[in-house]
Amino acid sequence: MKEVKIFARAGQGAITTATILGEALFYEDKYAYAFPHFGAARMGAPMNAFIRFDTNPIRLRAKIYQPDFFLVIDPTLIESEKCFHDLKEGAKGVVAVRERTQVPTVKGAEIHTLPAEQIAMDIIGKPFANTVLVGAFAKISGELKLDSVLKAVGKRFESKPALLQKNLDAVRKGFESV
């Protein structure tokens, strides 16, 4: 069983990210349980989404404290949410960084950075870093094929054709950027 923790602010698409990853894992015949945890129920408040996955159905319902993988959608949370304080040995993750973001070196962890918001601005026209990060995650985790992620993004945006192609491009760019 592997565990993923996503750090974001409410409204930045953490649940969408978890949905896409869970759906992509489903296409690869894995069982996933993806779930959010909200603090204050308002836009901008720090929140987490989690995914736990395995070849057997997931029964464990607790939150994830020591993830195997992490995604940081909002770099301003690195310190306040202690994103790297409790990772599993050998944990890997991706962090969306801005111009002045300082990412610490963490012993025993592999942290990949990419300007995901800027990439999203260039491709989608809005600073939604999540689909870029999903592409990057597929690459660095080695747990998912790019095709499964693209198929899951296709499902997610099937009712929004205008956004679909842009988000598929964002995933590919994320995959190439790490």
Add this chain to the structure above:
Amino acid sequence: MKKFLEGSWAIAEAAKLCRPGVISAYPITPQTHIVEHLAQFVADGEIDAEAINVESEQSAASVVLGSQNAGVRSFSATSSQGLFLMAEVLFNIAGMRLPIMLVCANRAISAPINIWNDQQDSISLRDSGWIQLYAENNQEAVDLMIAGYKIAEDSKIMLPIMVCIDGFILTHGMETTDMPSQEEVDKFLPKYNPPFKLDVNNPMSFGLLGDPSVYTEARFSVQKTFDDVIPMINKVGKEFQSAFKRDSVRLVEEYKTDDAEVVLVTMGSLCGTIKDAIDAQRANGKKVGLLKVVAYRPFPKAAIAQGLKSAKFVGIIDKNISLGSDGALYTEVKSLLNDSNKQISGFIAGLGGRDITITTINNIIDLTEKEENHCKFVDVKKELLWEEFHAS
């Protein structure tokens, strides 16, 4: 067909598959997504039902009371304060023998205001005359809903049914769920055909004054019917298993209880976490099991006694508390086993969304063996308490 679905979506889809004619609900976290999806189905013409907008849960319950009484299968969903605002009407629905289905997305009760999961809401309505079933995962939620209408609407039963689903953990949790097809559900669940209904061609009155000469018998009849619900759950459970190849419709589930010395007892999504904890403990040679209570009303006394037969130590975990007494499930299991020489303990956990980890469960297993407790709150933060409470 297997799909990767959010719990609320699976629940809305299951409600749709049961073809209700009237849906009425008022949005409240964490139930909101369920009614959003249902409203969308109605707006898109995917379901031939009337969705009636209301200004409160009290009205939502009153609407489905009326529609079901007119002979139309009806559905509602709510949580927490919303369920309490329905309470008056819910007792009426049971007394009037209307087999409505309500999904309760379990959430804590104010004050302090809290949107997160525990089971205080539905447990507080346990005396209302509604059948109550608790789901461990989204698959069970779907299965219990489809079977639930069949159990409730049987002409021998005619009682309302509440399918209880842990808020956020299941309603907002996405997982693989095998959704039956419309054809399969149509084959399994007959059309609603009540023996009595509001009908201009055959006028009848419902919900009338029941004076002291008849009131006791009305209550007695509901109580006697609950005795029949137990075999009905078993019967419909078997039919469900043969139609859908899943055994989720049952009174209780025994998980590795056969040789277990320590058996935990609880309801809902926590059972999954406990199963993982049990497997890990068994790998270390410790004989631990779980008795999952699916049907809380009717309370399946014989099945529970059977499931706890081999246990020397019983630990009952309640996500609720009858303030001034103990946890609800503990009180009832304890009274059932009063003559036995088992050591029986009650634990209060997971209130208002407090996370229950494998460590919490291991701690409860240790305490269950070590000493008898009737109402042990676990994972309490002493630093938040008045100093005089620290010793307990």
